[in-house]
Structures are given as C-alpha cells and as structure tokens.
Amino acid sequence: MGRDPLTFLTGLRDQYGDIARVPLGPETLYLFSHPDLVRDVLVTNHRNFHKGRGLERAKMLLGEGLLTSEGDFHLRQRRLAQPAFHRQRVAAYGATMATYAAARRDRWRAGTTIDAHQEMMALTLAIVGKTLFDADVEHEAAEIGAALATTFESFHFGFFLPFGELLERLPLPATLRFRKARARLDATVYRLIEERRRSGGDRGDLLSMLLLAQDTEGDGGRMTDLQLRDEAMTIFLAGHETTANAMTWTWYLLSQHPEVEARVHTEIDAALGGRVPSADDLPLLPYTRMVLAESMRLYPPAWIVGRRAIGPFDANGYTIPARSIVLLSQYTMHRDARWFPDPERFDPERFTPERQAERPKFAYFPFGSGPRVCIGEQFAWMEGLILLATIAQRWRLRLVPDHPIALQPIITLRPKHGIRMIVEERR
Ligand code: HEM
Numbered sequence: 111m112g113r114d115p116l117t118f119l120t121g122l123r124d125q126y127g128d129i130a131r132v133p134l135g136p137e138t139l140y141l142f143s144h145p146d147l148v149r150d151v152l153v154t155n156h157r158n159f160h161k162g163r164g165l166e167r168a169k170m171l172l173g174e175g176l177l178t179s180e181g182d183f184h185l186r187q188r189r190l191a192q193p194a195f196h197r198q199r200v201a202a203y204g205a206t207m208a209t210y211a212a213a214r215r216d217r218w219r220a221g222t223t224i225d226a227h228q229e230m231m232a233l234t235l236a237i238v239g240k241t242l243f244d245a246d247v248e249h250e251a252a253e254i255g256a257a258l259a260t261t262f263e264s265f266h267f268g269f270f271l272p273f274g275e276l277l278e279r280l281p282l283p284a285t286l287r288f289r290k291a292r293a294r295l296d297a298t299v300y301r302l303i304e305e306r307r308r309s310g311g312d313r314g315d316l317l318s319m320l321l322l323a324q325d326t327e328g329d330g331g332r333m334t335d336l337q338l339r340d341e342a343m344t345i346f347l348a349g350h351e352t353t354a355n356a357m358t359w360t361w362y363l364l365s366q367h368p369e370v371e372a373r374v375h376t377e378i379d380a381a382l383g384g385r386v387p388s389a390d391d392l393p394l395l396p397y398t399r400m401v402l403a404e405s406m407r408l409y410p411p412a413w414i415v416g417r418r419a420i421g422p423f424d425a426n427g428y429t430i431p432a433r434s435i436v437l438l439s440q441y442t443m444h445r446d447a448r449w450f451p452d453p454e455r456f457d458p459e460r461f462t463p464e465r466q467a468e469r470p471k472f473a474y475f476p477f478g479s480g481p482r483v484c485i486g487e488q489f490a491w492m493e494g495l496i497l498l499a500t501i502a503q504r505w506r507l508r509l510v511p512d513h514p515i516a517l518q519p520i521i522t523l524r525p526k527h528g529i530r531m532i533v534e535e536r537r
Pocket residue numbers: 176177178188238344345348349350352353356410411412415416475476477478479481482483484485486487489490
C-alpha cells in the first residue's frame with residue numbers, strides 16, 4: 111500500500127470485488143468499489159462518514175480550512191467562501207485565466223523543451239493568486255513549487271502507518287524538511303493577508319470576502335489571522351495543484367493521440383478564429399471538454415478520498431463497524447471495465463451525453479460529491495478549458511523521446527519525473 115498504492119488498490123478490487131477489508135495494525139480499512147457505495151458514503155449517508163484520519167496529517171499543513179474542518183465550523187466557512195465560486199463570479203475569472211495563459215504561451219519558443227508539469231504548476235499558481243487573492247505570486251512559483259513538493263513528500267512518508275502522526279512530531283530529517291517548507295508557504299500566505307489588511311477596502315475577491323466576513327450567527331467576530339491563514343492556504347493549494355496535474359496529463363495524452371489532438375485543434379480554431387477564449391466561448395468547445403473529462407478519468411488528480419465511519423454501516427449485507435476507514439478510489443473506479451469498457455484506452459467519446467447517461471452517475475467522481483464536493487469544480491473546468499484552448503491555439507506539445515512516464519500518487523496524482531515536452535509551432 112505504501113510503495114505502490116494504485117496497483118495495491120486495483121488488486122484488492124480485482125481480487126475481492128466491491129467491498130474489500132484490509133486490517134492494518136489497529137486500523138481497519140475498507141475499499142468500496144461500486145458507484146452505489148460511493149453515493150452512500152458521499153451523499154446518502156454522509157452524516158455517518160467524517161473526514162477523520164489522514165486529515166489529522168493534512169491539518170499539519172492546512173490547519174482548520176475548508177478541506178479539513180468538520181461539522182458546523184465547516185458549514186460556516188463554506189458559506190462564507192461560496193460567493194467567490196458562484197457561476198458568474200467564476201465566469202469573470204475567465205479573462206484573467208486567458209491573459210495569464212497567453213502570456214506564458216507567448217514566452218515559449220519553438221523547438222525548446224519544457225517540463226509541462228512545472229509550467230502548468232506555475233501557471234495555475236499565478237491564476238489562483240490573481241483571481242482569488244488579487245496578488246502577483248508568479249515570480250515565487252519556483253520556490254513555492256519546491257516547498258510544496260517537500261510537504262507532499264513528507265505526507266507520503268509513513269502515510270499509512272498507524273503512528274504516522276507521531277513520527278511527524280519527532281525531529282527526524284523528513285519532519286524538519288516539512289516544517290521548513292511549511293514556513294516558506296506560510297510566509298507567502300501571511301504576506302498576502304497582511305498586505306490586504308494594510309491596504310484595506312473590498313476588492314471583491316475571495317480574500318476580501320474572508321477578511322470582511324463576520325459571523326452574524328455566532329459571536330459576531332471576524333476571522334482570526336490563523337483562521338484566515340488556514341483558509342487561504344487551503345484554497346491556494348487545492349486550487350492549483352489539482353488543475354495543474356489535470357492539464358499536464360492532458361498534454362501528455364494529446365501528444366500520444368494525434369487524431370484526438372487534431373479534432374481539438376479544429377474545434378478551437380472554428381470556435382475562436384484566433385481570438386483568446388473567454389467564458390462565453392466554452393459552450394463552443396464540447397469536444398475539448400470531453401477530452402478533459404476523459405483525461406481526468408484516466409488520471410484523476412484526486413485519486414482517493416477517505417472517510418471514517420462514525421457508526422456502523424450496512425454495505426450490501428456486510429457490517430462495516432464504527433471507526434473503520436472507508437476508502438473510495440477515483441483511480442480504480444474510473445478504470446473499472448464494468449463502467450468503462452477497455453478501460454486503459456483513451457477515448458473522449460465516452461463522454462458524449464448519450465454514453466454518460468448509460469453509466470451510473472457515481473462511476474465517475476473526479477470532484478467528489480455531496481456536501482463536501484469540490485468548491486472549485488466550476489473554476490477548474492473553466493480554467494482547464496481556457497488553458498487548453500489558449501495554448502493549443504499556438505502550440506503542439508511533443509513528448510521528449512524516451513522520457514519516462516510514471517505515476518506518483520501522493521496527495522494528488524503527479525507525474526513522477528515531470529513530463530518533458532518539445533514545443534512545436536502549429537502553423
Ligand atoms: C481538476 C481540478 C480539481 C480536482 C480534481 C479537485 C478535486 C476535489 C475533490 C475530489 C474534493 C473532495 C475531497 C473529499 O471529498 O474528501 C475537493 C474538495 C475541495 N476542493 Fe477541489 N479539485 C480541483 C480543483 C479545485 C480548485 C480550482 C479549487 C479552488 C480554487 C478547489 C478547492 C477545493 C476545496 C476548498 C475543497 C474542500 C471543499 C469542502 O470540503 O467543503 N479545488 N476537490
């Protein structure tokens with residue numbers, strides 16, 4: 111499980127079916143691999159499933175932010191942040207997304223080699239910084255990227271050990287590296303908060319919303335700096351790492367499937383005629399959307415979600431005891447031949463409205479579901495499509511021959527060795 115979780119989980123599903131039990135020291139894990147069970151855990155019975163363990167560790171980085179908090183506190187924070195993610199608001203972010211994508215695209219030179227993963231990380235970081243915090247963080251991208259990689263790696267370290275949290279309190283080299291990296295990320299986040307407190311005013315972005323938010327139902331107080339830090343750190347990380355991975359895998363897949371790439375080009379050229387895209391253009395890009403959906407099927411940026419059962423739960427006649435950990439894996443579910451025949455094949459046609467209607471809804475859940483569904487889902491679709499359309503208007507990305515492709519499932523599904531690609535002029 112620790113060494114190669116994707117193969118391990120897939121093996122469990124293949125060997126034991128829809129419900130697999132894994133005793134692990136003092137913990138018992140269950141892997142659920144059926145759309146009905148996914149719905150039960152995330153939606154129908156969500157009250158019986160808390161985020162719990164795993165998050166105790168995420169909390170070391172994210173504190174009590176939207177992703178990690180529970181209960182009434184989570185509800186309140188979600189309510190406060192929600193306006194920043196309303197449809198019209200997200201549509202307004204489209205212009206910033208396109209401007210940043212075009213600027214990065216225009217910096218590339220034909221015939222040069224880029225690391226698509228690094229490029230996409232820097233781009234999505236800049237976009238989340240500008241849209242939600244009205245801040246320019248692009249010049250810090252390299253440092254932030256390195257700090258992030260370190261924090262993620264230390265999550266990997268001992269992730270599935272029952273005493274993982276204790277290990278992290280000891281002054282081991284990995285722990286010390288983690289703390290240093292967290293301090294680097296904190297520096298940026300606290301700087302943004304402090305700058306905004308000083309300049310004051312409502313800039314209409316997420317940071318203003320959080321700063322001005324008053325808990326009218328509670329004690330009427332505002333958020334403390336620590337609360338703000340936790341929320342900001344959460345959105346900052348959740349809002350760029352995931353989309354960057356989705357984009358990176360999409361470039362890789364397009365490079366391997368020239369016929370799909372050609373259709374994307376035709377659609378983009380017809381819809382935009384060389385213009386930079388805006389939110390209004392997205393309905394004109396249905397095939398490009400199918401490509402992105404299929405890419406997140408094969409390479410779901412969030413490859414697993416976990417919950418802890420509060421009370422016992424009846425799963426198809428098996429009793430799952432209270433306190434068990436239940437895992438739902440997008441990676442294994444999205445590659446299940448029952449819902450996705452010939453699952454390893456990249457085929458965007460799986461996402462025509464007709465084909466989608468033939469499958470159970472919860473066979474595909476890259477953004478989760480229920481009350482804890484990704485708050486940034488619309489944001490991510492908009493960003494993915496705008497970035498794809500803007501960059502593919504000008505360039506074709508070709509995989510550097512023999513570049514190794516390997517999956518690194520830590521918190522998100524990253525390419526282990528990056529993805530080195532050659533930039534090729536389309537016309
Ligand atoms: C392709 C891109 C993305 C994917 C695949 C993704 C996936 C997910 C998933 C699966 C969850 C639910 C986790 C669970 O149930 O345990 C989640 C939650 C969350 N995501 Fe995303 N996400 C993406 C982009 C974004 C963006 C762009 C933002 C913000 C700008 C964001 C912010 C969040 C937050 C704050 C939560 C926690 C929501 C809550 O618990 O109330 N995500 N995401």
